[in-house]
Amino acid sequence: MSDSDSLQNIAHLRREYTRGGLRRKDLPDNPLALFEQWLQQACTAQLPDPTAMTVATVDSSGQPYQRIVLLKHYDEQGMVFYTNLGSRKALQLADNPRISLHFPWHFLERQVMVLGEVEKLSPLEVLKYFSSRPRDSQIGAWVSKQSSRISARGVLEGKFLELKQKFQQGEVPLPSFWGGYRVKFHSVEFWQGGEHRLHDRFLYQRADNGWTIDRLAP
Numbered sequence: 001m002s003d004s005d006s007l008q009n010i011a012h013l014r015r016e017y018t019r020g021g022l023r024r025k026d027l028p029d030n031p032l033a034l035f036e037q038w039l040q041q042a043c044t045a046q047l048p049d050p051t052a053m054t055v056a057t058v059d060s061s062g063q064p065y066q067r068i069v070l071l072k073h074y075d076e077q078g079m080v081f082y083t084n085l086g087s088r089k090a091l092q093l094a095d096n097p098r099i100s101l102h103f104p105w106h107f108l109e110r111q112v113m114v115l116g117e118v119e120k121l122s123p124l125e126v127l128k129y130f131s132s133r134p135r136d137s138q139i140g141a142w143v144s145k146q147s148s149r150i151s152a153r154g155v156l157e158g159k160f161l162e163l164k165q166k167f168q169q170g171e172v173p174l175p176s177f178w179g180g181y182r183v184k185f186h187s188v189e190f191w192q193g194g195e196h197r198l199h200d201r202f203l204y205q206r207a208d209n210g211w212t213i214d215r216l217a218p
Helices: 004-007 031-044 088-097 124-132 135-143 152-166
Strands: 051-058 064-070 074-075 079-086 099-104 112-121 178-192 200-207 208-216
Touching: 031 074, 031 099, 031 112, 031 178, 051 088, 051 124, 079 088, 079 112, 079 124, 088 099, 099 178, 124 178, 135 152
Parallel strands: none
Antiparallel strands: 051 064, 051 099, 074 079, 079 178, 099 112, 112 178, 178 200, 200 208
16 A cells, blocks of 8 residues: 555544533533533633634635634623734625634534624724733734735745834734724524534524524434
8 A cells, every 4th residue: 555545545544522412501601602602611721722723614616714813802792802904804705704612622522613704893993902912922913915816935934024124113013904803693502522423512693682502403
């Protein structure tokens, strides 16, 4: 068998899910309460990048795109992330504000899927967060014209050094092309791995007087 054949032979890769189940009687009425509990447990378990989430958007032709972004805040109003406003995802969200988020907490045999629509954060909210970032990260926001083609990594490194010198004195200003989004979620699904592939799935959907909760088949 060639190396290529062995690499393609992945059908046997599987494991059992044994960390526990999820029961309807244990669910809070609001999905944010369960999300907060699961996120805290992911942090306590010292999972790498527990706030990392897949952000899915679609372009004007319906082609979906995904990328990993860090969740920076969440509350009853929504889930917040920041990005370059000239990036592919920002341009797609300008045309179609519908969005999907996915939190993969593999070690805990859990995942959370979120559906909603985005709204732009206010300049004051963006400035407050930008001011809290490490200085080099602030400069990095100025460097990249996100999603544009570049000839080599050296272009980025050279621009970073140039801007680091430029902003040597005083605070790094907020770029006009940098901002954030709040995902106003209307659907949140919680998935907990189960033995024999009998996974537990519960779907919260926003209703007029709160949230409905339904168990889904695995």
